[in-house]
Amino acid sequence: MSIDAVTATRAYGLAVHAGAGSLDRTLLTARVESNIRTALEAAREAGFRLLERGASSIDAVEAAITVLEDCELFNAGVGSVYTATGGHELEAALMSGRHLAAGGAVRISTVKNPIRLARRIMERGHEVLLVGDAAEAVAREFDLEEVANSYFDTPGRLAEHQGALGAAAIDREWEGNSLLPMTEYGTVGAVAADQQGDVCAGTSTGGLVNKTDGRIGDSAVLGAGTYADNNGCGISATGQGEIILRLSLAKGINDRVIMRGSSLSLAVHEAVHNELSRYGGSGGVIAITSNSEVVCEFNTKAMFRACRTSRGEVGVAIFGAGFKDGDP
Amino acid sequence: MSIDAVTATRAYGLAVHAGAGSLDRTLLTARVESNIRTALEAAREAGFRLLERGASSIDAVEAAITVLEDCELFNAGVGSVYTATGGHELEAALMSGRHLAAGGAVRISTVKNPIRLARRIMERGHEVLLVGDAAEAVAREFDLEEVANSYFDTPGRLAEHQGALGAAAIDREWEGNSLLPMTEYGTVGAVAADQQGDVCAGTSTGGLVNKTDGRIGDSAVLGAGTYADNNGCGISATGQGEIILRLSLAKGINDRVIMRGSSLSLAVHEAVHNELSRYGGSGGVIAITSNSEVVCEFNTKAMFRACRTSRGEVGVAIFGAGFKDGDP
Numbered sequence: 001m002s003i004d005a006v007t008a009t010r011a012y013g014l015a016v017h018a019g020a021g022s023l024d025r026t027l028l029t030a031r032v033e034s035n036i037r038t039a040l041e042a043a044r045e046a047g048f049r050l051l052e053r054g055a056s057s058i059d060a061v062e063a064a065i066t067v068l069e070d071c072e073l074f075n076a077g078v079g080s081v082y083t084a085t086g087g088h089e090l091e092a093a094l095m096s097g098r099h100l101a102a103g104g105a106v107r108i109s110t111v112k113n114p115i116r117l118a119r120r121i122m123e124r125g126h127e128v129l130l131v132g133d134a135a136e137a138v139a140r141e142f143d144l145e146e147v148a149n150s151y152f153d154t155p156g157r158l159a160e161h162q163g164a165l166g167a168a169a170i171d172r173e174w175e176g177n178s179l180l181p182m183t184e185y186g187t188v189g190a191v192a193a194d195q196q197g198d199v200c201a202g203t204s205t206g207g208l209v210n211k212t213d214g215r216i217g218d219s220a221v222l223g224a225g226t227y228a229d230n231n232g233c234g235i236s237a238t239g240q241g242e243i244i245l246r247l248s249l250a251k252g253i254n255d256r257v258i259m260r261g262s263s264l265s266l267a268v269h270e271a272v273h274n275e276l277s278r279y280g281g282s283g284g285v286i287a288i289t290s291n292s293e294v295v296c297e298f299n300t301k302a303m304f305r306a307c308r309t310s311r312g313e314v315g316v317a318i319f320g321a322g323f324k325d326g327d328p
Numbered sequence: 329m330s331i332d333a334v335t336a337t338r339a340y341g342l343a344v345h346a347g348a349g350s351l352d353r354t355l356l357t358a359r360v361e362s363n364i365r366t367a368l369e370a371a372r373e374a375g376f377r378l379l380e381r382g383a384s385s386i387d388a389v390e391a392a393i394t395v396l397e398d399c400e401l402f403n404a405g406v407g408s409v410y411t412a413t414g415g416h417e418l419e420a421a422l423m424s425g426r427h428l429a430a431g432g433a434v435r436i437s438t439v440k441n442p443i444r445l446a447r448r449i450m451e452r453g454h455e456v457l458l459v460g461d462a463a464e465a466v467a468r469e470f471d472l473e474e475v476a477n478s479y480f481d482t483p484g485r486l487a488e489h490q491g492a493l494g495a496a497a498i499d500r501e502w503e504g505n506s507l508l509p510m511t512e513y514g515t516v517g518a519v520a521a522d523q524q525g526d527v528c529a530g531t532s533t534g535g536l537v538n539k540t541d542g543r544i545g546d547s548a549v550l551g552a553g554t555y556a557d558n559n560g561c562g563i564s565a566t567g568q569g570e571i572i573l574r575l576s577l578a579k580g581i582n583d584r585v586i587m588r589g590s591s592l593s594l595a596v597h598e599a600v601h602n603e604l605s606r607y608g609g610s611g612g613v614i615a616i617t618s619n620s621e622v623v624c625e626f627n628t629k630a631m632f633r634a635c636r637t638s639r640g641e642v643g644v645a646i647f648g649a650g651f652k653d654g655d656p
Contacts, residue, residue, distance in 0.1 A: 100574040100607065106544075107459055127543040128570040131435055131459055134542025214462025215455040216434075223551040223576030242456040246428040248551030251576040255583035279428065 012051045013292040013309025014192035015323070016043045016064045018074040019238050020284035020303035021186070025319065033318065036073060040306040040316050043067040047192055048308045057192035057200035057234075058096055058119065065092075065115040065202050068188035072154050074304075075186025077113060080152045080206025082161035083213045088152035090206055091220040093129075094118040097199030097228035097290070102128050104220035105135035112145040115204045118220070120144065129220065152206070160209060187219055189226070189236025191288040199290050201226050201234035201250075208241065217241030223251035230290045232257040233264055239276065239283015239300070247275055253287060264288075264295045272297040296323055341620040341637025342375045342385075342520035343651070344368060344392050346402040347566050348612035348631035349514070353647065361646065364401060368634040368644050371395035375520055376636045385520035385528035385562075386424055386447065393420075393443040393530050396516035400482055402632075403514025405441060408480045408534025410489035411541045416480035418534055419548040421457075422446040425527030425556035425618070430456050432548035433463035440473040443532045446548070448472065457548065480534070488537055515547055517554070517564025519616040527618050529554050529562035529578075536569065545569030551579035558618045560585040561592055567604065567611015567628070575603055581615060592616075592623045600625040624651055 018040060047064035051057070069077025080088045092114035093104035103121030108114045109132070120142040121130055130138065139146060187205035194200075203219040203226040211217075218225035218241040225241070227250035228234040235250040244250075249271055256267035268287050276283055277299050284298025286305060294307045306316035307323045315323030346368060375392035379385070397405025408416045420442035421432035431449030436442045437460070448470040449458055458466065467474060515533035522528075531547040531554040539545075546553035546569040553569070555578035556562040563578040572578075577599055584595035596615050604611055605627050612626025614633060622635045634644035635651045643651030 095574075102574050126570075127540060128573045129544040129549070130540070131542040131544060134540050212455060212458070212462050214459040216457040216459060221457070221549060221551075222573055223549075223579055227576065242454075245456045245550055246423075246430050248555065248576060248579040251551055251579045252583060255580060255587055259583055259588045 010195050010197055011292040011310050012193055012195050013288065013294060013307065013311070013313065014044065014047045014051060014060050014064060014190060015286040015288060015294045015296060015305065015307040016040060016047065016068065016188070016190045017236060017238060017284065017286045017296070018068055018188045018304035019186035020282070020298040020300040022300055023302035023318070036304055036318065037316050039068065039071045039073055040304055043190070044306040044308050044316070047190060051192060051194055054195055056196070057194040057198050058094070060192040060194065061094060061190045061200045061202040062115055062119050064190040064192070065188055065204050066113050069113050069115060069204055074188050075206045076188040076204040078152060079154060079157065079186070081157050081186070081209045084210050085213050086161065087149055087213065088206060089213060090114045090204070091217060092118040092202065092204035093220040093222060093226040094122055094202040095200065095222060095226055095228040096122065097230040097234055100229060102222050104129040104222065106216050106220045107132040107214065108135055109149045110136055110146050111139045112147045112151065115202050116144050118202065128222070187225070187238035189238065189286065191234035191236050191286050193234070193288050193290050193292045197230065197290040199228050199230050199234040199288060201228040201236050203236045203238070218244035218249070221245060223248045225250060227251050227254050229254050229258070233287045233289050235285060235287045237283060237285045240281040243276065243279050243281030244283060247279065249276065249285070253285065264293050268295045268297045272299055294323070338523050338525055339620040339638050340379045340521055340523050341616065341622060341635065341639070341641065342372065342379060342388050342392060342518060343614040343616060343622045343624060343633060343635035344371045344375065344396065344516070344518045345564060345566060345612065345614045345624070346396055346516045346632035347514035348610070348626045348628040350628055351630035351646070364632055364646065365644050367396065367399045367401055368632055371518070372634040372636050372644070375518060379520060379522055382523055384524070385522040385526050386422070388520040388522065389422060389518040389528045389530040390443055390447050392518040392520070393516055393532050394441050397441050397443060397532055402516050403534045404516040404532040406480060407482060407485065407514070409485050409514070409537045412538045413541050414489065415477055415541065416534060417541060418442045418532070419545060420446040420530065420532035421548040421550060421554040422450055422530040423528065423550060423554055423556040424450065425558040425562055428557060430550050432457040432550065434544050434548045435460040435542065436463055437477045438464055438474050439467045440475045440479065443530050444472050446530065456550070515553070515566035517566065517614065519562035519564050519614050521562070521616050521618050521620045525558065525618040527556050527558050527562040527616060529556040529564050531564045531566070546572035546577070549573060551576045553578060555579050555582050557582050557586070561615045561617050563613060563615045565611060565613045568609040571604065571607050571609030572611060575607065577604065577613070581613065592621050596623045596625045600627055622651070
C-alpha cells in the first residue's frame, strides 16, 4: 500500500454534544425529543460532510457548533441563558491539535456565533484568550455577524431566569414547545479528526443560569472545558464549570493518553466517573483521537450527543451510554 | 517514632519568583541587583516565618506574593506594566492543593493586591474565575484595599510603555534607579508546602507590556500559570502567556508527577526545556511537592527567584540554575 493510499483511507469523524444534566425522561415530550435529535444530527452532518470532502477538523468543528449555536434548544448562541442581571454573556473556545493553536473569548454579548470568533482569535495568532470588548473588536475585524444582546432573549430562558430568581414559578408551558426541560449544563461542543489526522475541539456556552455577570466558566478555558492535541486527543466537556476548571479536566484526559498511554475510553472514563464525581461534579465529555476513535462519557442522567465516523459508526443519543440510547 | 513526631518533623518550605527574561548582566547595576535580592528575600521570609509558626501554605503564598506586589521592581501590583491604552489590568490566581480549591481574577484595575482578591474568591467558594467588576465586587465584600488605577502608574513603566509604543526611545535613566532593565516576563509567584503537607501556588501579574486591554494571560488560568495538587505539586509559571496557556503548562507538570511518577525535577525540566522551548516559548517555573522538594527551571537568561525550606535549603538567585547563581 502506497503512502497515498494510506493517507486516503485514514479514518475521519466527529462527535458533537449539547450538554448534560438531570433531564427527566417523563418530561421529555416526543416532539421535544425529536427536535433535539434533529438538531444534533444536523450539527453532526454539517461537520461530517466537510470532513468527507477533505476539509479540516477546524472547519468541521466550527460548522457543527454553529448549527448548535443557532438552535434555540441549547444553551449557546441564540439559546443562551440569562445572567443574574438579565443579560447574556457567552463564551467559546476552539483549539487545533496540530500546533496547539487556540482561541477563546469570554463575556461575549454581541457576537452571534462565538465559536466563529474563537476561531478567528486562534487564526489571528496574537492573544489566545480575550474578554468582552477586546474579543468583539476581533469580531469586527473579521466582519463576523454582530447582534444586539437582546437577540439572545428567548421566552423559555426568560421563564427559567425568572424562576431561578424566585420571581415566579417557571411557566412550564414552554417545555412542550421548542425549548427544553433541561438546562443544567447546556453547553455545546464538537470534536473532530480529519483526513490528515488533525484533531480539533471546540466548546460554546451561555454559561450558568443566572450567573454573576463576569463569571468565567470552563468552556473557553484551555485545559478545562476544551483541549486538543494530535498526540493525545480532542476534548469538549460540559458540566459544573468551577469543578472542571479546578481539575483542568480536559488536559488531564489528554495527559492520561500521552503520559500514561491510556486508551481514550479509559482516560475519559476515569476523568468523568472517578475524578469529576469524586469532587462532586456532574457533567460529560466527548473526545476523539487523531485516528477518529470517539468516546462519550457522562455521570448525569442524560447527555445530548451524536457521532459519525468514516468507519461507519453513527449515533445520536440522549440517555444510555456511549453514543447509544439503550434502556432508560 | 510516634505519629506526632512524624507530623512535627514534616518538612515545610516555599519558593518565590519574580519573573524570567533576557536580562543583560552588564546592565544590572549593583544597586538594582541588591534591591532585587532584598525584595526576593523579604518575600521569601514573609512566607517562611508563617510556615515556621505552623500557618497554612495559603497564608505563606499570600504573604510572599503581597510583598512582591508591593514592590515597584516587579510587574505585579504597584509595578504593573501599562496596557496599550495606558491603563493597568492585573490578574492573579491562588490554588490550594488540599481540595483543589482555587480563585482567580482578571482585568483587575482597582485592587491593590490581586493575590488577596484571588484568595477571597477561592474561600468564598462560589465562582472560581471572575473578570473585572465582578472580581472587584468581591474585593469590596471583603474590604480589600482599593486604589485608583493611577496607583499603578510608575515612571519606569511609563517610559517602557512609551518606548514600546514607539513614541520615544526609552529613557534609560530609570534603569539605574529603583526600576529594572528586564520586564519581559515580570510576573511574580510563590509555591509553598506547610507542616500539614498542604501545597499552595499563587501567581500575580500586570501582564504583557502594552497588551491589548482585555487580553487574558496564563497567570490566573488554572492549569496554565498556576496549579496546586497535594498528590502532585504546586506550580507557578512565568513567560510567554499565550504559549503557556496552549500547553496548560502547570497541569502538565502536575500530571507528569501523578500519572507518570516523574520526579519533580524531571517533570519541571521536561516542561520548560522540552515542551515550552519546542513551542518557541520562553519562561520559567517554580514548583514544590507536599514534602517541600523545591525546583526552579527556566529557559531564559535570568529568573528572579528564592527559596527556603525547613531542611535548611536557602537561596536567592538571578542567573545560574536551580536556586543558585553559579557562573554567569
